[in-house]
């Protein structure tokens with residue numbers, strides 16, 4: 363029987379889970395590493411994908427999701443998430459999110475690989491901030507117990523069951539169940555769109571607690587982040603509205619790469635830019651939004667407009683330099699459709715979780731929806747199905763087992779990030795992955811006494827998991843591109859990784 367719940371993380375997934383649990387009478391504590399408002403969610407620009415128009419359908423949203431997933435998405439997960447779109451949007455509106463409207467109806471944008479205009483946004487390009495603002499207000503109003511600036515350093519496990527959390531300051535909190543909602547791992551790489559809190563903690567916590575990770579080799583790189591003054595994301599929606607990519611000579615090179623040009627799947631665009639940059643000796647390519655006009659850019663993309671102009675660039679008259687950056691981890695802690703992991707008492711939702719939705723590549727704007735849908739489902743599962751047995755995870759290969767082994771060299775975050783960029787980045791190669799994995803096995807970080815070193819220890823473990831899964835996947839599929847195995851394998855399989863202390 364679950365009466366007490368600890369939710370780790372305060373993005374869309376964690377806040378939705380906390381509010382749903384509170385509404386169902388559970389005693390909830392939210393623990394979050396920084397401010398309650400700080401998370402990947404806060405920076406989400408483009409919007410949230412959901413079927414809200416008469417000319418759209420759940421089956422079309424599912425089909426787009428499965429197509430983007432390149433054969434590796436789980437249809438049951440896609441159906442559960444897409445079918446809940448309308449209701450989830452209604453719940454967010456009821457919670458106070460004010461999505462943009464046009465002619466009295468929800469304004470819907472089109473994004474890469476969506477066959478319908480179904481992306482809702484708020485305050486133009488500040489959708490995530492609007493969602494966080496509303497959910498935080500509801501959580502505070504409800505009096506939910508919140509602990510900010512508090513890092514969960516480990517999970518407490520007894521007799522194979524998670525029964526609490528160990529905080530970095532040494533305190534231990536007991537509970538009936540823990541929901542990991544710790545978000546992504548962008549800081550595994552030196553170039554990322556993610557805020558500083560995204561250091562893959564949840565993946566490492568889950569591994570050390572005995573849980574299985576799935577498909578962690580699939581990391582999405584956003585094709586267009588600013589190449590000046592930090593990798594601030596320039597949303598897909600800018601290309602959706604008509605901006606184009608040009609090389610140093612002004613040539614629109616994406617026309618030579620894919621029939622959908624700038625609106626091709628993210629990984630295709632990101633790799634094409636990376637290759638073009640290599641041809642240009644590392645110089646960034648340019649995003650040309652000049653045809654959209656200053657008024658439209660300021661109205662439709664107020665945040666990006668202010669950021670770009672803050673870097674001294676008037677993007678209504680000159681193209682902006684852009685580079686790919688690590689953006690989203692498709693894999694994660696393997697869960698069933700109720701957020702349950704392979705370890706009793708441990709649940710996972712949002713970006714840290716693998717539900718099978720995203721497959722080998724995430725469809726743009728599906729992650730906010732996934733976080734909100736599973737944030738609710740995890741609580742429904744806890745309450746309504748608490749008597750059922752261990753969840754059945756998608757079966758497949760035997761998990762790859764990582765072990766603690768003879769680490770004899772100190773490393774810092776820069777070392778991990780550099781190695782990840784070179785070996786685990788946009789293009790991978792078997793021999794390089796093998797070497798990277800061996801190197802990672804010999805590395806260790808200073809004992810985790812402060813946030814930075816605790817995060818680095820987590821990043822090191824996550825890097826090993828990604829390297830091992832990427833090495834084992836001898837094919838190119840979705841966001842995972844192997845130069846030594848450029849074809850898609852005929853058999854479709856998930857990859858699983860676990861840790862043995």
Ligand SMILES: Cc1cc2nc3c(=O)[nH]c(=O)nc-3n(C[C@H](O)[C@H](O)[C@H](O)COP(=O)(O)OP(=O)(O)OC[C@H]3O[C@@H](n4cnc5c(N)ncnc54)[C@H](O)[C@@H]3O)c2cc1C
Nearest residue numbers: 371372373375395401402403408409514545712713727730
């Ligand atoms: C710049 C940017 C733009 C994006 N745009 C879109 C978009 O338009 N549409 C879309 O669908 N998706 C978008 N995404 C992806 C989407 O924002 C995320 O996938 C989603 O918000 C993840 O939500 P979450 O609740 O799982 O995690 P997050 O929102 O990342 O929240 C994680 C939380 O966990 C906390 N935390 C982490 N580790 C610990 C620890 N050890 N102890 C305590 N707390 C911890 C963090 O502080 C944070 O509060 C974007 C992402 C970025 C970075």
